[in-house]
Amino acid sequence: MKGNLSVSKKNPSRVVIRGEYSDLFIRIGKSELNKEHQFKKVYSTIFDCYEYVWRGSLTHNSTIKFTHMDERVIPDPEVYNQISGPGCTFSGAAACAMLRFDNALVCPVENFDLTYNFVDHTSELKYIGKTEKHILYVRIYDNNTSEDNDRWIVISIE
Numbered sequence: 001m002k003g004n005l006s007v008s009k010k011n012p013s014r015v016v017i018r019g020e021y022s023d024l025f026i027r028i029g030k031s032e033l034n035k036e037h038q039f040k041k042v043y044s045t046i047f048d049c050y051e052y053v054w055r056g057s058l059t060h061n062s063t064i065k066f067t068h069m070d071e072r073v074i075p076d077p078e079v080y081n082q083i084s085g086p087g088c089t090f091s092g093a094a095a096c097a098m099l100r101f102d103n104a105l106v107c108p109v110e111n112f113d114l115t116y117n118f119v120d121h122t123s124e125l126k127y128i129g130k131t132e133k134h135i136l137y138v139r140i141y142d143n144n145t146s147e148d149n150d151r152w153i154v155i156s157i158e
Contacts, residue, residue, distance in 0.1 A: 017053045017135075018042065024052045024074070024138065027065040028127075039138065052138045058127045064099075065125065066138060066153065074140060077121045079151040086151050088125070090115040094157040098129030134158060 019040035026037050039052035058064075066074040075086040087104070090096045093113040100106075105118040117123070135158040140150060 017055060019053065022052055023068050024140075025067050025069065026054055026056070026136065027067055028056075028058065028062050033067070033069060033071075039136075044137075044139070047139060049139060049141075052140070053135065054138075055133065055135045057133050058098075058129065058131065060127070060129065060131045062127050063124055064127055068150075072150070074150040075119060075153050076150040077119055077123070079149045084152075085118055086120075087116060087118040088152070089154040090117070091154050091156045094129075095155050098127060098134075098157055099155065100126045100128050102126060129157075 017040045019042035021035065022039050022041035024039040024041075025033050026039070027033075028037070031037050036056065037054070039054045041050055042053055043049075044051045068074070075088055077086050079086050088101065090099050091114060096108070096113050096115050101117040101119060102124045103120070104123040107116040107118070109115065137156040137158075139154045141152045141154065
């Protein structure tokens with residue numbers, strides 16, 4: 001586990017995420033926008049930027065979206081910069097094995113546990129792992145460089 005997580009002393013099976021609640025939510029199927037689906041914002045010393053952490057149950061073959069409270073979707077399929085369009089990187093073996101984008105340009109990186117996914121309005125993120133609890137880490141990269149445009153995210157899973 002990363003430095004912003006700790007195990008509860010009262011309940012060793014419970015993981016505590018240190019950080020403030022953020023304006024980032026995971027939508028699993030038709031889930032509600034509530035604290036149960038809200039990420040916490042923490043500073044990652046590994047990546048030298050803010051990342052968002054959530055712990056909860058993911059159901060096999062469920063559709064996932066990341067949104068703000070006002071339901072704007074992340075990554076925003078309308079945002080392009082001088083280099084590329086919107087998308088998502090799966091970082092790590094677990095993310096590459098448990099997540100899949102449908103209707104996207106999917107580019108696995110040979111010999112690395114990375115997959116680049118270029119998305120549009122028709123793209124859907126699916127969780128294809130076993131139904132169980134996970135910790136998700138999300139970084140919103142353009143937002144970390146002072147361009148608050150929600151163009152590209154990176155997802156890791158424990």
